[in-house]
Amino acid sequence: MLDREEILETLRMILVERLDIRTVTLGVSLKDCASSDIDETCERIEEKLLSVGERLVSEAQALEEKYSIPIVNKRVAVTPIASIISPAVRELGEEEAKEAAVRAALALERAAEKLNVDFIGGFSALVEKGFTRGDEALIEAIPQALNSTQRVCSSVNVASTRAGINMDAVLKMGQVVKRASELDYMNCARLVTFANAPGDNPFMAGAFHGEGEGEAALNVGISGPGVVRAVLEKHSEASLGEVAEVIKRTAFKITRVGELIGRELSKRLNVSFGIVDLSLAPTPFPGDSVAKIIEAMGIERCGAPGSVAALALLVDAVKKGGTMATSYVGGLSGAFIPVSEDAGMAEAAREGAVTVDKLLAMTSVCSVGLDMVVLPAKTSASTVAGLIADEAAIGVMNNKTTGVRVLLAGREGERIELGGLLGYAYVMPVSERSCEAFVKRGGRIPSPIHGHRN
Amino acid sequence: MKKERAVITVIGEDHPGIIAAVTSACAELGINIEDLSQTVVQGLLTMTLIVDITGKELRELQRRLERVAEEQRVQIIAQHEDIFRYMHRI
Numbered sequence: 001m002l003d004r005e006e007i008l009e010t011l012r013m014i015l016v017e018r019l020d021i022r023t024v025t026l027g028v029s030l031k032d033c034a035s036s037d038i039d040e041t042c043e044r045i046e047e048k049l050l051s052v053g054e055r056l057v058s059e060a061q062a063l064e065e066k067y068s069i070p071i072v073n074k075r076v077a078v079t080p081i082a083s084i085i086s087p088a089v090r091e092l093g094e095e096e097a098k099e100a101a102v103r104a105a106l107a108l109e110r111a112a113e114k115l116n117v118d119f120i121g122g123f124s125a126l127v128e129k130g131f132t133r134g135d136e137a138l139i140e141a142i143p144q145a146l147n148s149t150q151r152v153c154s155s156v157n158v159a160s161t162r163a164g165i166n167m168d169a170v171l172k173m174g175q176v177v178k179r180a181s182e183l184d185y186m187n188c189a190r191l192v193t194f195a196n197a198p199g200d201n202p203f204m205a206g207a208f209h210g211e212g213e214g215e216a217a218l219n220v221g222i223s224g225p226g227v228v229r230a231v232l233e234k235h236s237e238a239s240l241g242e243v244a245e246v247i248k249r250t251a252f253k254i255t256r257v258g259e260l261i262g263r264e265l266s267k268r269l270n271v272s273f274g275i276v277d278l279s280l281a282p283t284p285f286p287g288d289s290v291a292k293i294i295e296a297m298g299i300e301r302c303g304a305p306g307s308v309a310a311l312a313l314l315v316d317a318v319k320k321g322g323t324m325a326t327s328y329v330g331g332l333s334g335a336f337i338p339v340s341e342d343a344g345m346a347e348a349a350r351e352g353a354v355t356v357d358k359l360l361a362m363t364s365v366c367s368v369g370l371d372m373v374v375l376p377a378k379t380s381a382s383t384v385a386g387l388i389a390d391e392a393a394i395g396v397m398n399n400k401t402t403g404v405r406v407l408l409a410g411r412e413g414e415r416i417e418l419g420g421l422l423g424y425a426y427v428m429p430v431s432e433r434s435c436e437a438f439v440k441r442g443g444r445i446p447s448p449i450h451g452h453r454n
Numbered sequence: 455m456k457k458e459r460a461v462i463t464v465i466g467e468d469h470p471g472i473i474a475a476v477t478s479a480c481a482e483l484g485i486n487i488e489d490l491s492q493t494v495v496q497g498l499l500t501m502t503l504i505v506d507i508t509g510k511e512l513r514e515l516q517r518r519l520e521r522v523a524e525e526q527r528v529q530i531i532a533q534h535e536d537i538f539r540y541m542h543r544i
Contacts (some may be wrong), residue, residue, distance in 0.1 A: 002539070003542070006538060007463060007538055010537065010538055011463055011531065013503070056500050065513060066533070067534055068531050068533045069537065185531070256542075257537065257541055258538060260536060324544075325544075
């Protein structure tokens with residue numbers, strides 16, 4: 001029989017500590033949509049998405065009701081579009097190829113709108129080793145594609161531990177971020193540049209349906225920084241070994257809910273259950289913050305000395321607890337440290353406690369990287385490229401995923417409202433020393449020796 | 455048929471008639487109560503009921519309890535039991 005204390009604990013997590021399922025993301029293969037004609041490709045894309053994704057939102061809503069737990073986002077991720085448009089752009093000139101890629105983005109947008117999903121990911125290219133014609137067309141099209149859509153998310157993988165860092169792609173992405181920001185800085189909230197991008201990540205903006213995936217898969221992103229923080233506050237005198245233990249137990253419980261929803265929703269949709277992503281994803285709501293978890297461990301303000309160690313403890317404990325709770329772990333699993341989406345982090349940035357350099361250091365031990373950081377509008381494309389190169393190096397050398405999602409807006413210290421779950425941010429200073437000569441050298445930084453583990 | 459249960463949790467300011475209202479709602483829908491416990495701490499009531507919903511529509515029970523919650527000015531949540539089973543057991 002169920003234990004009354006356990007029932008009340010679950011309810012407290014949901015009602016008070018904002019436990020929710022952050023996202024259910026349906027990955028759909030578009031490989032069979034490729035055609036030598038872009039209009040035909042777009043038609044097939046729309047048609048396939050509408051048929052495979054038709055019941056995603058309604059079935060997810062039925063589960064929200066059944067278990068009284070919010071599923072905040074319902075999303076779709078597709079095969080990287082660069083490979084789908086490749087046959088269609090083969091014979092086209094540069095400008096026409098770019099137009100074709102934008103049309104594919106518009107087809108994704110129409111499908112997302114009809115399916116009533118909040119985001120669709122996969123306007124993507126994997127170019128860690130080099131560019132195909134499709135990759136070039138897609139990357140060139142990113143600023144316009146983002147600017148003419150609301151729900152399309154874009155990601156580009158520029159590096160991997162096996163391939164090294166494609167510095168030509170790094171420079172291009174610096175320029176793409178700059179151009180997309182000049183059209184509207186909000187565009188860049190839907191654009192990530194990755195190293196070691198996983199093909200089963202349910203979180204935006206970096207979700208896409210990876211190369212080795214099947215026809216369709218349901219991936220689940222859990223949440224619950226508020227739950228972890230609340231538990232830690234009850235253990236303010238505990239040693240750090242005990243803190244890790246408490247986090248593990250909590251992560252187990254949070255992940256089990258993701259496992260339940262993933263199993264049941266994939267069964268209802270008749271698709272395979274992909275993975276549960278164990279990331280702690282914060283929101284701007286008070287207390288639902290990764291920064292506040294770090295502070296609950298005894299760091300006065302997130303970013304102070306000790307923050308990297310506290311974050312490392314958190315990420316490892318979340319993974320250990322979560323791994324026991326689900327059959328399939330995947331995606332970005334760890335803890336996210338976005339600045340604007342985490343009110344605790346945004347405040348730490350305002351006070352100067354957390355800086356771009358400190359965030360870089362923190363990304364060596366957590367999932368993703370420089371995330372939802374607003375840099376001054378005047379920041380150059382080469383500086384953005386330099387930051388991407390640094391993040392890629394951290395990812396490549398440590399055999400982990402890293403990414404850069406930065407927005408260029410306003411002046412240093414200015415408050416920028418991004419709205420909704422994206423929160424707000426204060427524009428953070430970044431070194432004005434130039435790295436232009438370095439990033440313009442181009443070529444590929446070779447993969448590290450431990451990338452050849454055979 | 456596999457037995458299915460729901461957990462009903464009632465939270466709110468204690469006053470006469472809450473148990474009667476919740477249990478009558480269950481009875482009206484032909485739903486059997488298997489376990490019921492409640493505590494009142496400083497005037498705040500928390501009550502949990504485990505009910506058998508095999509062959510019933512959970513949604514119908516939820517709608518009926520929404521009306522009870524409004525009439526009794528308490529919060530009532532009815533959830534399929536699996537969320538508790540999953541969270542606390544392997």
